[in-house]
Amino acid sequence: MKDILFFNIDFKVDKKLIKFNLDNYNVLFFEHNIESVDFEDANLDNVEIISVFTSSNLNEEILSKFVNLKCIILRSTGYNNVDLSYCNEHRIKVYNIPSYGDKTVSEYAFGILLTLIRHINKSFTDLKNCKISNDKYVGFELYQKKLGIIGLGKIGKHLAKIANGFGMNIFAYDVKYDDNIVSEYNITKTSLDDMLKTCEILILTLPLKEHSYHLIDKEKFNIMKDGMTLVNVSRGEIIVTEDLYNALLDGKIKYCALDVLECEQNICPRGYNSPIKCEDYECMKKTLINHKILNLDNVIVTSHIGYNTKEAIDNIQNTTIENIHNFLSDSNINLVS
Numbered sequence: 001m002k003d004i005l006f007f008n009i010d011f012k013v014d015k016k017l018i019k020f021n022l023d024n025y026n027v028l029f030f031e032h033n034i035e036s037v038d039f040e041d042a043n044l045d046n047v048e049i050i051s052v053f054t055s056s057n058l059n060e061e062i063l064s065k066f067v068n069l070k071c072i073i074l075r076s077t078g079y080n081n082v083d084l085s086y087c088n089e090h091r092i093k094v095y096n097i098p099s100y101g102d103k104t105v106s107e108y109a110f111g112i113l114l115t116l117i118r119h120i121n122k123s124f125t126d127l128k129n130c131k132i133s134n135d136k137y138v139g140f141e142l143y144q145k146k147l148g149i150i151g152l153g154k155i156g157k158h159l160a161k162i163a164n165g166f167g168m169n170i171f172a173y174d175v176k177y178d179d180n181i182v183s184e185y186n187i188t189k190t191s192l193d194d195m196l197k198t199c200e201i202l203i204l205t206l207p208l209k210e211h212s213y214h215l216i217d218k219e220k221f222n223i224m225k226d227g228m229t230l231v232n233v234s235r236g237e238i239i240v241t242e243d244l245y246n247a248l249l250d251g252k253i254k255y256c257a258l259d260v261l262e263c264e265q266n267i268c269p270r271g272y273n274s275p276i277k278c279e280d281y282e283c284m285k286k287t288l289i290n291h292k293i294l295n296l297d298n299v300i301v302t303s304h305i306g307y308n309t310k311e312a313i314d315n316i317q318n319t320t321i322e323n324i325h326n327f328l329s330d331s332n333i334n335l336v337s
Helices: 082-087 101-117 119-129 154-165 179-184 192-198 220-224 240-247 281-292 310-328
Strands: 002-006 027-028 047-052 069-074 091-097 146-148 169-173 201-206 229-230 254-257 299-301
Touching: 002 101, 002 229, 047 310, 069 310, 082 091, 091 119, 091 220, 091 310, 101 119, 101 229, 101 254, 101 310, 146 154, 146 192, 154 169, 169 192, 192 220, 220 240, 240 254, 281 299
Parallel strands: 002 027, 002 047, 047 069, 069 091, 146 169, 146 201, 201 229, 229 254, 254 299
Antiparallel strands: none
């Protein structure tokens, strides 16, 4: 019998996966990240397939433990947590979920944006404590505001559709564009620097790749208009954490809504189903800065839940099972590497 190992399993949510079984395979489920599981005395020789979510880091040290591994099934679109070079060298196939929550994430981006700029959380907290003071809840309309979307992929396109409904002026920056979307929603294509100088609101929806790592740094923050509103629903590593914190302190960023952070697994380990296990100085430094960001009044931070709807979770689980069958049938559908 060969083994399939699932990590980052939420036993209350991932019900379709828990019910999954396959002839000639043992299917095992783990709640934690793969790097948090103790494999010291385990026999991993029969492990052929592993499946993980974004918070599991599949580096060479981890992957080398599975000497007969043939396939990685990612329950996410992004694959920046996988050492693809190692996988290519050892002929390990990697499958992802190319689309599962375009509407989900884009709706969430506007949800946390409106919660932030209209002071909804603050008003609710004050109301419960009978400390209402309307002068503290003065926000601003989205109508006619200049919105910059960095990453006009599937999520970015739906963001543009929503923004168009609000009557916003939409600017977009990407390496390639869908001209039909650009035309339909009257989007202005622009360089990144011009966008930062022009727009009042910025939403990040681009994937984490080599060219986008730390794309938004001190230099980019300095270019931005003072009082920028920033929303990140992509990956925490797009932004230099320390530079973001300084931009919040000096007023360059007036409002900031984050669903993702660098080293986010260390912020609230129970929430990410993983104990803190970070010996890297830079990661711990970012974690400490993240805690400072959490305590700022003009910031909303959520625990990477932009994808978290019933519809998106169903898509993730269904496509995960489909990808296992894709591997077994030697199909290239959803194959990353």
